[in-house]
Amino acid sequence: MSRIHDNNPKRTSNHAAKPCASCPVFGRCGGCSQLNIPYAEQLAAKQREVAALFEGVAPADALLPILGMEHPFHYRNKVVSPYAPAKGKRRKGRDAKLARTDILTGMYAPGSHRLVPTDACAIENETAKNVTLAIRDIMARWSMAPYDEDAGTGFVRHAVVRVGHESGEVLVTVVTNGDEFPASKAFCRELKRRVPEVTTIVQNVNTRQTNVILGDKERTLFGPGFILDTLCGLSFRISSQSFYQVNATQTEVLYNEAIRLANLTGAETVIDAYCGTGTIGLVAARRGATRVIGVDSVASSIRDAANNARHNGVENAEFVAQDATVFMKELAASSERPKSLVLLMDPPRAGSTPEFLAAAASLAPERIVYISCNPATQARDVRQLVDEGYEVRAIRPVDMFPHTDHVESIVMLEKRND
Numbered sequence: 381m382s383r384i385h386d387n388n389p390k391r392t393s394n395h396a397a398k399p400c401a402s403c404p405v406f407g408r409c410g411g412c413s414q415l416n417i418p419y420a421e422q423l424a425a426k427q428r429e430v431a432a433l434f435e436g437v438a439p440a441d442a443l444l445p446i447l448g449m450e451h452p453f454h455y456r457n458k459v460v461s462p463y464a465p466a467k468g469k470r471r472k473g474r475d476a477k478l479a480r481t482d483i484l485t486g487m488y489a490p491g492s493h494r495l496v497p498t499d500a501c502a503i504e505n506e507t508a509k510n511v512t513l514a515i516r517d518i519m520a521r522w523s524m525a526p527y528d529e530d531a532g533t534g535f536v537r538h539a540v541v542r543v544g545h546e547s548g549e550v551l552v553t554v555v556t557n558g559d560e561f562p563a564s565k566a567f568c569r570e571l572k573r574r575v576p577e578v579t580t581i582v583q584n585v586n587t588r589q590t591n592v593i594l595g596d597k598e599r600t601l602f603g604p605g606f607i608l609d610t611l612c613g614l615s616f617r618i619s620s621q622s623f624y625q626v627n628a629t630q631t632e633v634l635y636n637e638a639i640r641l642a643n644l645t646g647a648e649t650v651i652d653a654y655c656g657t658g659t660i661g662l663v664a665a666r667r668g669a670t671r672v673i674g675v676d677s678v679a680s681s682i683r684d685a686a687n688n689a690r691h692n693g694v695e696n697a698e699f700v701a702q703d704a705t706v707f708m709k710e711l712a713a714s715s716e717r718p719k720s721l722v723l724l725m726d727p728p729r730a731g732s733t734p735e736f737l738a739a740a741a742s743l744a745p746e747r748i749v750y751i752s753c754n755p756a757t758q759a760r761d762v763r764q765l766v767d768e769g770y771e772v773r774a775i776r777p778v779d780m781f782p783h784t785d786h787v788e789s790i791v792m793l794e795k796r797n798d
């Protein structure tokens with residue numbers, strides 16, 4: 381996701397952190413920075429940002445209009461809420477009574493670990509928010525202490541709530557500073573009673589004094605330990621540690637557009653580089669690719685991808701746990717180079733590597749569809765691909781995170797005939 385650097389002083393001064401009708405903590409909470417700007421204006425600014433980044437890299441007419449949301453609220457299907465003691469409310473003893481106001485939950489202030497309590501949020505899924513508030517109330521009622529990050533004491537650190545966009549299933553991960561979860565069965569019963577949509581509850585143990593939210597140890601307290609959700613007609617299994625895009629509505633928009641731009645005719649092998657849990661590659665496997673090879677450096681994502689393929693009966697996709705650059709260089713050097721090739725790539729914010737891009741170009745894919753959450757590094761990488769003999773045919777910004785200064789973009793390149 382790219383941060384907008386809008387040099388327009390008028391826009392900046394007009395909209396500087398004023399109170400906002402949709403959110404009483406706007407300007408203090410680090411969740412959204414543009415809630416006070418009309419949505420159409422936000423989209424126009426994101427379009428301008430992408431246009432500026434690709435000036436001189438792509439022909440101006442390659443830029444297509446940004447795809448925004450029809451209902452740009454409550455789109456976050458994953459909500460991460462820390463719990464902390466209210467100031468001056470640090471517990472004196474283990475059995476000290478707690479009131480609801482003694483426990484803070486909400487969002488951090490921008491660039492800090494100061495919790496801004498919120499009872500409602502304009503961008504988070506409402507069921508997920510209800511879960512985080514219900515946990516706070518149960519904690520107060522049952523004297524479960526929130527984690528104090530300075531002292532390293534207290535029990536409940538975070539709740540990570542994921543809601544299946546289509547299925548409505550709800551996975552709650554309670555991150556605890558300790559292994560033993562007293563009365564965990566009663567806790568689950570009470571949470572389920574308060575928010576009946578909850579389908580599974582997992583305890584994640586994190587006893588380290590760190591900013592990293594999840595620890596390594598987990599146990600399922602209630603339900604199957606995962607939820608299922610449908611994306612582009614395929615069913616995906618989501619567990620507490622799986623990578624899954626947080627705005628499912630726009631993920632479908634993003635993937636549909638990427639597959640449209642890939643223009644698969646039924647003859648192509650598709651490489652899905654930086655594939656995560658294989659979501660986009662599996663959609664390509666269903667929509668015209670003869671064969672899909674996904675590659676990602678995270679072994680657990682590759683296991684999820686292979687399971688997702690099996691679970692959906694997709695037989696023309698395989699997944700490799702390897703560094704994407706090493707994989708591309710090995711493929712470029714091998715004698716088994718696929719003839720008709722399309723490359724899909726979706727690297728992290730830092731973008732790809734010059735070696736990956738050079739190996740990709742030497743494999744001469746007919747089309748490259750490059751998805752990015754950081755158009756600045758994407759423009760840098762696309763410039764190299766242009767130098768290596770490709771031409772930008774289309775750029776499509778997609779608004780995955782309304783009311784924030786992030787924008788996603790898809791670039792489609794074709795091999796130049798010169």
Ligand SMILES: C[S@@+](CC[C@H](N)C(=O)[O-])C[C@H]1O[C@@H](n2cnc3c(N)ncnc32)[C@H](O)[C@@H]1O
Nearest residue numbers: 654655656659676677678702703704726727728
């Ligand atoms: C933006 S995510 C894309 C995931 C997937 N395409 C999706 O839409 O869900 C970037 C992915 O790149 C992977 N990654 C990061 N560095 C990598 C590397 N050097 N080689 C291969 N994969 C890498 C991460 O594990 C992550 O799954």
